[in-house]
Amino acid sequence: MSEKEVLEILGEEIRLGESKEMRFNVAKLHTQNDIDVPVFIERSKVPGPTILITAGIHGDEVNGVEIVRQIIAKGIHKPKKGTVICIPVINVFGFIHMDREFPDGRDLNRVFPGSKSGSLASRVAHKLITEIIPHADLILDFHTGGADRFNAAQIRIGKGRTEIDKLAKIFGAPVVLYSRNLKKSFRNTCDKLGIPILLFEGGKSFHIEPTITNTGVNGAKRILNHLGMLGSKFKASNPKKSCVFIEESRWIRANHSGMFRASVKINQTVNKKDVIGHITDPYGKFHHFVKAPNNGYIFSVNESPIVYQGDALFHISSERKK
Numbered sequence: 001m002s003e004k005e006v007l008e009i010l011g012e013e014i015r016l017g018e019s020k021e022m023r024f025n026v027a028k029l030h031t032q033n034d035i036d037v038p039v040f041i042e043r044s045k046v047p048g049p050t051i052l053i054t055a056g057i058h059g060d061e062v063n064g065v066e067i068v069r070q071i072i073a074k075g076i077h078k079p080k081k082g083t084v085i086c087i088p089v090i091n092v093f094g095f096i097h098m099d100r101e102f103p104d105g106r107d108l109n110r111v112f113p114g115s116k117s118g119s120l121a122s123r124v125a126h127k128l129i130t131e132i133i134p135h136a137d138l139i140l141d142f143h144t145g146g147a148d149r150f151n152a153a154q155i156r157i158g159k160g161r162t163e164i165d166k167l168a169k170i171f172g173a174p175v176v177l178y179s180r181n182l183k184k185s186f187r188n189t190c191d192k193l194g195i196p197i198l199l200f201e202g203g204k205s206f207h208i209e210p211t212i213t214n215t216g217v218n219g220a221k222r223i224l225n226h227l228g229m230l231g232s233k234f235k236a237s238n239p240k241k242s243c244v245f246i247e248e249s250r251w252i253r254a255n256h257s258g259m260f261r262a263s264v265k266i267n268q269t270v271n272k273k274d275v276i277g278h279i280t281d282p283y284g285k286f287h288h289f290v291k292a293p294n295n296g297y298i299f300s301v302n303e304s305p306i307v308y309q310g311d312a313l314f315h316i317s318s319e320r321k322k
Helices: 062-073 092-097 120-133 162-173 186-192 210-226
Strands: 005-011 010-017 019-028 034-043 050-055 083-087 138-143 149-157 175-178 196-204 246-251 258-262 268-270 275-280 287-291 296-302 314-320
Touching: 005 034, 010 019, 010 034, 010 138, 019 120, 034 092, 050 062, 050 210, 062 083, 062 138, 062 196, 062 210, 083 314, 138 186, 149 162, 149 210, 149 314, 162 175, 162 210, 162 296, 175 296, 186 196, 196 210, 258 296, 258 314, 275 314
Parallel strands: 050 083, 050 138, 138 196, 149 175, 175 246
Antiparallel strands: 005 010, 019 034, 034 083, 149 196, 149 296, 246 314, 258 275, 268 296, 275 287, 296 314
């Protein structure tokens, strides 16, 4: 990893030792008002790697936004060497309306690398990929679980990358999940460009959970510390527990509709046939026991009180190693 003395980004030059808040213009409203995404850039006087920290690809994933907000507010993004670029909210449209998607109905995380002349979401993806991503040596991308499904704090990576495995372990989230790259996703595009990316996910949409945000902030500190970039006033403590690496997993789905109550929590190991939840009717006539299909590690739990047949209730490992 290396760094140029002058960073040319979004049409401006930023030298070593300089700080700048820039505006990444994504569109105009129908009222002709500009919509800008703030980009925070902090450069040390000492050359080093460039780390890009992003969140808010989905506008309803506020937990990820809160992690990057804390990284900025606490000054963690001011490196003692190298450069840190922070983009707390990429999908500012969705964040304003608390909506996952863009106004054109598209999921930004399914249109990368985008197109200069495509849909609104596609144009934003294209600008991000062409004007910001090429400067990064490593990306930390923060996400949140879906509505009602509370995910354990986890790093998602692909298999077969020793360097990424090492960084995931250093980050120190309770779970490292090996998952395939989805076509046209941000992670898949960065991987094709040869830029390593750690995708963090935890909690659920429309919700800020302190335990999850602490894990994300502490993980970012550990990565910066590993790269020699963490400021001297900060400490990067070791995680309390070793990461659980999950190579294979499955969703346990509801066989019946009804009122749902989980009887296990995330980050809990269960045995085959253990009762892990209950589905009942409102009238006291029906009671279904949800049982674990195999020995495994629970890392996502549905917190909705009402479920329908086929709804995902738990995410459980089917094979794990430490």
